Amino acid sequence: MVTNKELAELIFPEIKETIEDxxxxxxxxxxxxxxxxxxxxxxxxxFLHTGSLFTSLICHKVARDSGGVFYVRLExxxxxxxxxxxxxxxxxxxxxxxxxxxxxxLGNSQKGNYGxxxxxxxxxxxxxxxxxxxxxxxxxxxxxxQEELDEIRKKQEEQKLTPGYYGEFAKYRFLTNxxxxxxxxxxxxxxxxxxxxxxxxxxxxxSDLVHGDxxxxxxxxxxxxxxxxxxxxxxxxxxxxxxFMRTTTVIRGEEWIASLPIHVQLFATLGWKAPKYAHxxxxxxxxxxxxxxxxxxxHDKEAAVSFFLEDGYPSEALIMYLMTIANSNFxxxxxxxxxxxxxxxxxxxxxxxxxxxLFDMGKLSFFSKEILGRMNKHEIxxxxxxxxxxxxxxxxxxxxxxxxxxxxxxxIEREKENPRKDYEKxxxxxxxxxxxxxxxxxxLSSNIVFNEKFSNQDIKDVLAxxxxxxxxxxxxxxxxxxxxxxxxxxxxxxxxxxxxANPEAxxxxxxxxxxxxxxxxxxxxxxxxxxxxxxxxxKSECDRRFNSVISKL
Ligand code: GLU
Numbered sequence: 001m002v003t004n005k006e007l008a009e010l011i012f013p014e015i016k017e018t019i020e021d022x023x024x025x026x027x028x029x030x031x032x033x034x035x036x037x038x039x040x041x042x043x044x045x046x047f048l049h050t051g052s053l054f055t056s057l058i059c060h061k062v063a064r065d066s067g068g069v070f071y072v073r074l075e076x077x078x079x080x081x082x083x084x085x086x087x088x089x090x091x092x093x094x095x096x097x098x099x100x101x102x103x104x105x106l107g108n109s110q111k112g113n114y115g116x117x118x119x120x121x122x123x124x125x126x127x128x129x130x131x132x133x134x135x136x137x138x139x140x141x142x143x144x145x146q147e148e149l150d151e152i153r154k155k156q157e158e159q160k161l162t163p164g165y166y167g168e169f170a171k172y173r174f175l176t177n178x179x180x181x182x183x184x185x186x187x188x189x190x191x192x193x194x195x196x197x198x199x200x201x202x203x204x205x206x207s208d209l210v211h212g213d214x215x216x217x218x219x220x221x222x223x224x225x226x227x228x229x230x231x232x233x234x235x236x237x238x239x240x241x242x243x244f245m246r247t248t249t250v251i252r253g254e255e256w257i258a259s260l261p262i263h264v265q266l267f268a269t270l271g272w273k274a275p276k277y278a279h280x281x282x283x284x285x286x287x288x289x290x291x292x293x294x295x296x297x298x299h300d301k302e303a304a305v306s307f308f309l310e311d312g313y314p315s316e317a318l319i320m321y322l323m324t325i326a327n328s329n330f331x332x333x334x335x336x337x338x339x340x341x342x343x344x345x346x347x348x349x350x351x352x353x354x355x356x357x358l359f360d361m362g363k364l365s366f367f368s369k370e371i372l373g374r375m376n377k378h379e380i381x382x383x384x385x386x387x388x389x390x391x392x393x394x395x396x397x398x399x400x401x402x403x404x405x406x407x408x409x410x411x412i413e414r415e416k417e418n419p420r421k422d423y424e425k426x427x428x429x430x431x432x433x434x435x436x437x438x439x440x441x442x443x444l445s446s447n448i449v450f451n452e453k454f455s456n457q458d459i460k461d462v463l464a465x466x467x468x469x470x471x472x473x474x475x476x477x478x479x480x481x482x483x484x485x486x487x488x489x490x491x492x493x494x495x496x497x498x499x500x501a502n503p504e505a506x507x508x509x510x511x512x513x514x515x516x517x518x519x520x521x522x523x524x525x526x527x528x529x530x531x532x533x534x535x536x537x538x539k540s541e542c543d544r545r546f547n548s549v550i551s552k553l
Pocket of ligand 1: 041238250251253
């Protein structure tokens with residue numbers, strides 16, 4: 001009769017190491033009390049998802065706050081879904097958000113004593129553990145073909161039973177080792193399954209740092225642990241890796257709660273202490289039908305971190321926004337701290353909301369305006385160049401024409417106690433400031449639209465008066481008073497109140513005059529402060545633009 005040990009040897013003759021060897025090779029980490037070892041474990045299957053950025057932010061924060069270790073592990077065991085180069089790209093993107101691992105997979109290299117940190121390079125480690133399970137009758141080779149699995153599923157559907165490979169349906173669980181050996185020697189393909197001793201009627205207590213303590217039904221599935229390609233499945237791999245990499249807290253998306261029964265059972269079977277778990281709420285959005293749904297890779301631009309980078313949102317804004325999702329008290333905190341030094345904020349799992357947060361573009365743009373508004377002109381120049389070089393060549397060449405001029409444009413009402421927040425992102429900068437450049441102004445001015453409540457003659461009169469009588473050689477207050485005089489002379493009220501009190505008596509108010517000037521000079525209804533716009537353009541260019549508009553009316 002073939003023993004379990006002989007069967008294990010038949011399957012893995014090349015594996016000589018034991019679990020004890022691995023325990024020695026990857027010893028407990030020597031860290032101070034309370035230090036957390038966390039990991040971000042992306043699969044290289046495409047772009048960095050906003051939800052993954054959220055997870056990695058929390059992993060990073062928890063390790064930093066506790067003086068622990070944050071590492072990245074590349075979970076590439078699903079070779080069919082792998083997209084070449086996406087692992088490197090994920091790491092590059094994380095770096096843009098200042099999420100830099102202390103150890104692990106770094107994109108082009110790996111660092112640390114607990115590696116390799118790429119799962120496909122850890123096949124032998126998994127095999128050591130699986131060999132142990134086989135030797136102890138806790139795993140078995142399964143020869144079920146796709147047809148057989150389909151057949152099982154069909155039967156379960158007919159009988160309205162939970163689908164899966166378990167109990168009496170786990171047909172190859174009942175083979176003798178002699179039969180197993182014979183099939184293997186015959187070259188039959190197989191996978192290795194975990195032999196579950198669970199019963200789904202039993203309840204197991206689990207504890208989660210976000211969700212608290214609760215009970216789950218015990219796992220009774222004989223899950224696949226090693227696929228026919230020699231690589232493990234996620235469930236099994238993460239258990240081995242988090243054990244031997246000495247992770248203290250597994251932080252991952254809520255979608256994994258459902259498989260927690262499998263994970264706790266695997267840890268218990270192996271006699272390993274399970275890490276703490278923190279399942280983070282998913283980021284949602286209101287769908288077309290008005291219901292909440294998960295941000296979807298396929299349908300939502302906000303699902304991809306690259307969208308924010310390409311559109312020129314400052315990375316700090318997205319990070320701050322995500323932190324408000326994590327802990328709602330963060331918003332007030334960062335406000336008090338003038339939008340800097342978020343490393344000092346104390347994150348807490350217990351303050352995390354259990355409900356999936358709705359992605360709020362408005363809040364992101366609030367943070368973005370604050371951050372862009374608080375940079376000095378040199379910072380904004382550098383930031384814009386860096387962004388534009390990669391994503392926006394037109395903007396890049398605009399900035400490059402004259403960096404000082406660009407800085408002056410961006411410096412309007414900047415570098416003061418309460419800077420203006422004119423800019424939400426760098427992606428539409430050219431639209432907002434393009435008019436400062438004469439050639440772009442020329443293009444835009446071919447379709448200038450004024451408020452239709454004014455006749456062409458009214459507009460011409462305003463522009464001619466402003467051209468002839470509004471001096472720029474005075475401070476903003478006097479300049480505005482000067483504009484009021486012109487307004488009054490042309491039959492406009494000098495303030496809104498006067499207009500409101502007696503609408504028939506006026507053509508409009510001084511703000512209409514300002515709007516006419518603004519549109520003539522910038523082609524836009526919104527622009528940075530008009531006084532400074534005129535100062536920068538200079539009197540001669542303003543007059544040239546007024547004349548050109550007048551001649552076209
Ligand atoms: N590779 C898994 C994923 O990308 C990781 C889940 C985990 O963090 O354990 O979702």
